[in-house]
Amino acid sequence: xIRKGIFKKPKIALEGNxxxxxxPSANIPNEMCVCCPSCNKMLFNDExxxxxxxxxxxxxxxRMNSRQRLNMIADEDxxxxxxxxLKSENILDFPNYDKKLKNSQxxxxxxxxxxxxxxxxxxxxxxIFVMEPYFMMGSMGTVVGEKITRIFEFASENRLPVIGxxxxxxxxxxxxxxxxxxxxxxSGAVKKHSDNRLLYIxxxxxxxxxxxxxxxxxQGDIIIAEPNALVGFAGxxxxxxxxxxxxxxxxxxAEYLLKTGFINDIVERKKLKEYLTKLLQLHNYK
Amino acid sequence: xxxxDIVTKARxxxxxxxxxxxxxxxxxxxxxxxxxxxxxxxxxxxxxAFLDTTPVTVIGLEKGQDTKDKISRNFGSAxxxxxxxxxxxxxxxxxxNRPVICFxxxxxxYCGIGAEERGQGQAIxxxxxxxxxxxxxxxxxxxxxxxxxxxxxxAVADEVWMLENSIYSVISPEGCASILWKDSSxxxxxxxxxxxxxxxxxxxxxxxxxxxxxxxxKQSYETIKRLLLETxxxxxxxxxxxxxxxxxxxxxxxxxx
Numbered sequence: 001x002i003r004k005g006i007f008k009k010p011k012i013a014l015e016g017n018x019x020x021x022x023x024p025s026a027n028i029p030n031e032m033c034v035c036c037p038s039c040n041k042m043l044f045n046d047e048x049x050x051x052x053x054x055x056x057x058x059x060x061x062x063r064m065n066s067r068q069r070l071n072m073i074a075d076e077d078x079x080x081x082x083x084x085x086l087k088s089e090n091i092l093d094f095p096n097y098d099k100k101l102k103n104s105q106x107x108x109x110x111x112x113x114x115x116x117x118x119x120x121x122x123x124x125x126x127x128i129f130v131m132e133p134y135f136m137m138g139s140m141g142t143v144v145g146e147k148i149t150r151i152f153e154f155a156s157e158n159r160l161p162v163i164g165x166x167x168x169x170x171x172x173x174x175x176x177x178x179x180x181x182x183x184x185x186x187s188g189a190v191k192k193h194s195d196n197r198l199l200y201i202x203x204x205x206x207x208x209x210x211x212x213x214x215x216x217x218x219q220g221d222i223i224i225a226e227p228n229a230l231v232g233f234a235g236x237x238x239x240x241x242x243x244x245x246x247x248x249x250x251x252x253x254a255e256y257l258l259k260t261g262f263i264n265d266i267v268e269r270k271k272l273k274e275y276l277t278k279l280l281q282l283h284n285y286k
Numbered sequence: 287x288x289x290x291d292i293v294t295k296a297r298x299x300x301x302x303x304x305x306x307x308x309x310x311x312x313x314x315x316x317x318x319x320x321x322x323x324x325x326x327x328x329x330x331x332x333x334x335a336f337l338d339t340t341p342v343t344v345i346g347l348e349k350g351q352d353t354k355d356k357i358s359r360n361f362g363s364a365x366x367x368x369x370x371x372x373x374x375x376x377x378x379x380x381x382x383n384r385p386v387i388c389f390x391x392x393x394x395x396y397c398g399i400g401a402e403e404r405g406q407g408q409a410i411x412x413x414x415x416x417x418x419x420x421x422x423x424x425x426x427x428x429x430x431x432x433x434x435x436x437x438x439x440x441a442v443a444d445e446v447w448m449l450e451n452s453i454y455s456v457i458s459p460e461g462c463a464s465i466l467w468k469d470s471s472x473x474x475x476x477x478x479x480x481x482x483x484x485x486x487x488x489x490x491x492x493x494x495x496x497x498x499x500x501x502x503x504k505q506s507y508e509t510i511k512r513l514l515l516e517t518x519x520x521x522x523x524x525x526x527x528x529x530x531x532x533x534x535x536x537x538x539x540x541x542x543x
Contacts, residue, residue, distance in 0.1 A: 092479070092480075092481050094479055095466070095479060096466075141541075142540065142541025143541065145540075145541055146541050146542060149538070171434075171435075171456050171457075173456060173457050173462055173465065173466075173480075175456075176455065176456055176479075176480045176481050176482070177454060177455060177456055177480075177481065177482065177487060177490065177492050178490070178492075178540055178541055179456050180434060180435070180438055180455075180456040181492065181537060181540040181541070182540065182541060183414060183435065183438060184414055184418070184438060184442045184537045185537040185538055185540055185541070187411070187414035187415050187418055187442070188418040188419075188533075188534045188537055188538065189538075190415065191415050191416075191418045191419050192419075192534070195419065210407075210435070211434075211435055211456075213407030213408075213411070214395075214406070214407040214408075214410040214411050214414075214435040214439075215410075215411050215414055215435075216411070217407070217411070218405075218407050218408040218411035218412075219411050219412075219415050231407075232402050232406075232407065233395065233397065233401070233402060233406040233407035233410070233435070234395075234397030234401075234402065234406070238397055239397050239398060239399065239402065242397050242398065243398050243399065247399065248399070251399070251402070252402060260403055260404070260405070262405050262408055
């Protein structure tokens with residue numbers, strides 16, 4: 001009988017015990033390198049940031065903070081931010097929410113989970129909102145709902161298109177029913193904007209889930225996604241717990257949504273600005 | 287009463303469901319099945335009926351009554367087809383100038399592989415989007431559980447009412463407890479934090495009326511019928527644009543600091 005493992009390559013100290021580094025977020029400045037979660041290659045942070053936080057080996061799109069995203073899309077110095085000082089309050093006295101808000105503000109250097117305003121994209125004026133993944137995973141509470149509603153109202157009044165970058169875990173539990181109401185509130189503003197025959201483009205990025213998917217993320221005239229972005233209503237873990245079976249590979253990924261017909265296209269980050277410019281031009285925005 | 291006691295009441299076996307409300311409030315109900323896209327979702331009942339002498343569209347989430355019925359209705363958790371069926375009936379209501387009355391009773395929209403594949407999020411988003419400017423009066427009544435987005439899809443209305451012992455929440459107390467404390471058995475504490483009872487929601491102006499359950503179910507039906515007639519008669523005289531602006535402002539005010 002052949003002993004098990006006889007043909008295995010003997011382990012040497014240097015080869016064994018190599019722990020794969022966990023993926024740190026791409027915007028931690030103190031770290032020199034990160035490991036790509038998709039191809040496991042080491043990437044220098046500076047180079048990664050220069051490459052729009054995309055792995056230069058396998059094209060994996062890392063999570064990107066809202067300011068980086070804005071810089072990637074808006075012409076230099078063209079962004080005028082709206083409602084910068086709106087901050088969430090703990091309306092329902094929810095346990096630990098104050099602390100969580102404070103930590104998120106420190107972690108993301110933003111006041112809330114979305115930034116809104118107007119900018120130029122290759123000289124074309126547009127209203128824009130960009131959600132912030134490093135602020136409570138872009139969850140939607142009253143301030144997020146309010147800021148997005150106001151930018152749609154502003155865009156309606158000024159006949160501007162709206163480009164919205166979505167990234168969110170869904171409605172913010174800590175604001176209870178008031179978060180749920182934001183889904184209706186924003187939907188109303190989107191509908192009004194649309195009834196004025198103005199263009200709304202949503203860009204779904206990893207991850208876009210829950211109440212955001214079930215409202216303004218899916219209400220764009222044109223919906224595009226970044227490669228490999230997770231987009232869905234219920235989270236994969238919740239579904240697995242409900243149906244007690246493993247989910248198929250690629251489930252809820254952008255490529256899957258393209259196949260099932262719920263998004264219009266998948267666009268790589270480096271081509272995004274040109275793509276959006278073309279879409280704006282095709283809708284007669286100058 | 288503690289919030290979780292009300293959660294238990296809202297979910298109790300034998301609590302009146304949408305079917306009971308339809309039978310006891312309306313006459314000549316004709317059920318209209320199917321979404322004309324994919325299938326007929328039994329978790330949603332929709333159709334037309336008379337409210338006294340006024341033709342109305344009735345749409346409701348139905349949990350089912352005996353075990354067999356509950357299974358066929360997926361315990362009131364609708365698939366995307368349920369919301370598309372609802373939306374189709376709403377649009378027909380608009381065409382024929384019929385008020386829409388919705389009954390909400392669901393623990394949430396179904397989460398499963400098929401539901402995601404066929405766009406659960408998109409189906410709900412479309413309901414919210416279209417209800418906001420549906421040019422007929424819309425009234426929603428939460429009769430048991432109002433679970434998150436799956437409930438809101440039928441609750442973007444000119445007025446939202448709740449039965450005294452019903453609940454309306456962004457997440458189930460169990461779900462909230464397991465996220466917050468990694469322990470779903472702390473649901474009772476979570477239920478307090480979420481402010482999901484009719485009393486709390488009335489204080490927060492989320493709902494417009496609380497229907498008392500103290501005088502028994504029969505009385506609740508009668509009260510609802512009377513209130514529906516009053517409200518619909520009043521709103522049929524409102525100018526269409528005013529009606530929509532009022533609906534927009536009803537939701538616009540939440541979180542407008």
